[in-house]
Structures are given as structure tokens and as C-alpha cells.
Amino acid sequence: MKLSQLAGLWSKDRGFIQFLNEESAFRSESSPFGLASGDRDPADLIRAKCSISSRRDLDTDKAAAAIFNREFRHPYMAWAAKTSRTQQAIRTTF
Numbered sequence: 367m368k369l370s371q372l373a374g375l376w377s378k379d380r381g382f383i384q385f386l387n388e389e390s391a392f393r394s395e396s397s398p399f400g401l402a403s404g405d406r407d408p409a410d411l412i413r414a415k416c417s418i419s420s421r422r423d424l425d426t427d428k429a430a431a432a433i434f435n436r437e438f439r440h441p442y443m444a445w446a447a448k449t450s451r452t453q454q455a456i457r458t459t460f
Contacts, residue, residue, distance in 0.1 A: 369424035369431055369439075376442070377408040377421075385445045386411065412438060 376382040386408060409421065415437055416423075416430040424431050 369434055370421040372439070373409070373412050373421045373424055373434065376438070377412065381446060381449075382442060383408060385442050389441065389445070 412421065412434065413419065416427075416433045418424065418427060418430045424434050
């Protein structure tokens with residue numbers, strides 16, 4: 367799957383938005399708890415952080431792709447795996 371497609375899917379994904387809200391790297395003075403309803407949408411955040419005008423640029427701009435992988439893809443995948451393990455442990459405890 368192309369990075370642009372992945373970024374597009376994740377921009378609408380509740381888990382990805384939860385990840386953005388929980389990670390301090392995505393908090394700002396205007397949004398101290400992460401991505402707020404009045405804040406930029408995830409696609410805007412990806413474009414701004416990767417310094418691109420379109421998510422399609424992730425497929426051709428190596429520097430932008432590296433930023434996306436470093437700042438979003440790898441941390442989100444690790445967060446999702448950890449969250450899944452935590453939820454699984456909670457379910458088996460009760």
C-alpha cells in the first residue's frame with residue numbers, strides 16, 4: 367500500500383486519532399491534549415509535519431516519507447500493538 371493511501375485511511379481512523387490525542391508530540395498550546403475537534407484534522411497535521419502540500423507527495427518525496435514513517439507510522443504501529451495487548455490483558459482479567 368502506498369504511503370499516501372495509508373495516510374488517507376489513518377486520517378479517518380478512530381485509533382489513529384486517539385493515538386494523536388494521547389501522544390505529547392502532537393500537543394500544542396492551542397490543543398494541549400492533542401488533536402481537538404476545533405483543531406486541524408489528521409490529514410492537515412500529516413501534511414504540516416511532513417512539509418508537503420498533498421499526501422500524494424509521500425509517494426515521491428523521500429524526505430517526507432521518512433518523516434511520515436518516523437513521526438507517524440512506526441510510533442502509531444507500536445502504540446496500536448501496545449494498546450491491543452493492554453486491552454487483551456484487561457479482558458482476560460475480568
